[in-house]
Amino acid sequence: MIDKRVGSVAEAVADIFDGATVMIGGFGEAGSPIELIHALIEQGATGLTVVNNNTGSGEVGLAALIKAGRVARMICSYPRSTNSTVFPDMYRSGQIELELVPQGTLAERIRAGGAGIPAFYTPTGVGTPLEEGLEKRNFDGRDYVMVRGLKADFTLIKGQVADSHGNIVYNKTARNYSPVMAMAATTTIVQATSVVEPGKIDPETVVTPGVFVRRVVEVPNPAQESVLIAAGVTFP
């Protein structure tokens, strides 16, 4: 029997190694796999390259991982935050590197990485400071830049329902980057609010097929970032 379930978030992230590239799903707090991130903080891996749209809020989840000094480099599109100084402070003091990527280019680079496409051309960013260092090429009279597919060692995501084969459905806009990040990592780890037997999810509605998922862990009552922050929680 195929069963990708593991018993705890600690077990799920146990093999994430120092220096790994880790994609983390979520756009702001929607879809952020907070319990997996907190397990990663406790696990201790450091020198990580993290891919996320943002840099976290308050001092929980991704912001806590950054604050703990575990992230050497962020690849993201919008590192500025209205309610967290964790990333800005560390960036200004040179403790963390930043690769800034336009949001759509970031999403497509991740999909390309997962789809075996080493590079593609996009019009986004042409003529702006973000074209710096990129090859430019004209197709049919318009300029494009060449960007590379992006892969990861691990992806951490949050699903609504998963089955033990790793099929996933999401909750509303918590979907965001998770389906493409699931494709792009050697080891994709999903925390799901409920984990069910194969056959319980309608095959027509599966968003992330299990082939992209290595481990499934049930987290029945996931914390919501804004709730933790409003309650003054910091992690650890």
Place this chain on the structure above:
Amino acid sequence: MIDKRVGSVAEAVADIFDGATVMIGGFGEAGSPIELIHALIEQGATGLTVVNNNTGSGEVGLAALIKAGRVARMICSYPRSTNSTVFPDMYRSGQIELELVPQGTLAERIRAGGAGIPAFYTPTGVGTPLEEGLEKRNFDGRDYVMVRGLKADFTLIKGQVADSHGNIVYNKTARNYSPVMAMAATTTIVQATSVVEPGKIDPETVVTPGVFVRRVVEVPNPAQESVLIAAGVTFP
């Protein structure tokens, strides 16, 4: 009120012009929009470039369109057919051109066309006769060929349920190329077995969002290619 419904398949295909590029959904008979294709035959447009995985079966649907002499050029991955000599005969006699594309490259070129990506690199076909005429480039020690995004003037597809905004869900493996072809055309036309009001399709389960669809026509009892052929039907 936004309402993309049109009253008939004839009305749906009325503006397809001579020389147009037309993508047609379906893999074999699964997902083939037979009624739209037949309406196109009756409409009379000719000199078409058609994109489909195959070249049709028997003398109905796509095979009938080809037989009627309306297709100047096929872009497809598997033109050979076990139960139709329409394409082979016309190809051998020079009445139709063929651009042969590996199946995954075809699907991805169509998605790229719809996603505003003018070109990408793929490992598929490297070192084979199908690399001919393609730029080759090495990334990280492996050779890839550059292929171009593919767009169309029109796409004809078959859905299971559509709403009047053009959101679509499909039936099983009838999905195949249709979601990416819907993205790649200026005008995407869907025939659906049932057409419902907006809000009747769960937003979590929509496969093709309405933004990709221009016209929706209800065809409550679509013909199935194999049934027509078994009954000895030819079109027109």
Place this chain on the structure above:
Amino acid sequence: MSEQRQGWTREQMAERCAFDIPNGSYVNLGIGIPELVADYVPEGRELIYHTENGLLGMGPSPAEGEGDPELINAGKKKVTLNPGAAFFHHADSFAMIRGGHIDVCVLGALQVAQNGDLANWSTGAPGAIPSVGGAMDLVAGVRTIYVITQHTTKDGTPKLVESCTFPLTGVGVVKRIYTDLAVVDAVGGHFQLVELSPGVDFDYVRERTAAPLLPIVQGD
């Protein structure tokens, strides 16, 4: 009348912009004044709102204390669903944008140049945290880019300029600008006045525009 009170309010700028968006358009609204456009869609028109974090058919904000923290817009505020909504992932969402499937995008601006160049993501100030989000994708992919902005900064510095001094978001992308003082097209490399806000005259706008401003073309 003091200068501060001349021209359109934020709401009137949004209303004037909404007037130009055809029925049935797929629209992406930026953060700030552009968001107000949804409140001023003329009667009889229906627009479908796209938010780049994976939703078409976005509805208005829920009542205070209501809503789902995982049903949000690109500004990370809670929203609702209109009938006919659809969720999709980030790569598909930007395929819609980059692929030219979104009809209209309304954005704010730091500067707009007469050739349509837009700067709206960074002042390039030292120590600033560079954050681009989806702005570059939107201007590269959406068919019609509108800008809503005050005509000048609070200290009176023009935002409509000969060429942008701030880092660009996109080259030659802006079609029309709705300010508190006027509606201005960027066309053929020049600013073309389309409409003056009530009580504002041409010279008043011209003085606050740091590039030549062509007067309104009289209809023929």
Place this chain on the structure above:
Amino acid sequence: MSEQRQGWTREQMAERCAFDIPNGSYVNLGIGIPELVADYVPEGRELIYHTENGLLGMGPSPAEGEGDPELINAGKKKVTLNPGAAFFHHADSFAMIRGGHIDVCVLGALQVAQNGDLANWSTGAPGAIPSVGGAMDLVAGVRTIYVITQHTTKDGTPKLVESCTFPLTGVGVVKRIYTDLAVVDAVGGHFQLVELSPGVDFDYVRERTAAPLLPIVQGD
């Protein structure tokens, strides 16, 4: 015993191949003998079948007259669903293939060269309708490519060759070949015999192989 009756049957070739596929693998089976592999998975193992027209978790054929003509496999035959199945579109399906997410693909062959080159889509005959389907994508993307084929054509021409004369499907992609006579690896630029079918000896296979064949390596 006549030559025709020596070696493994089609079913035994499939069974021998199935033996090598680890539990939990995601597997794509080509048309013909490869399809039989699903019938011979050893007890206690579960494989998940991918078909490139948009389905993971494909089950066996339905009973005659049953099934849905829109639930088919890449060979366009009706199939069923296993629990845990998922549908997806063609670009996503080939993202799984090209992206290295499918563990094993079993294909037929016209020729396999000692360096692992595969020819299985065209004899290059004049007048033939060139049809490639998904074969080139599969060999370029799937991690482990197995071939099941008769060791020679019906007229005795070897299919394991020094270098392919038919148009290639992929370069250096085949890992292991299961024939009626033997199991042969393509490794380090050479054919390496792994196992002989019962009653067949090394010379018999070597004579029917149009490239050097290294004898079985004795285990240490």
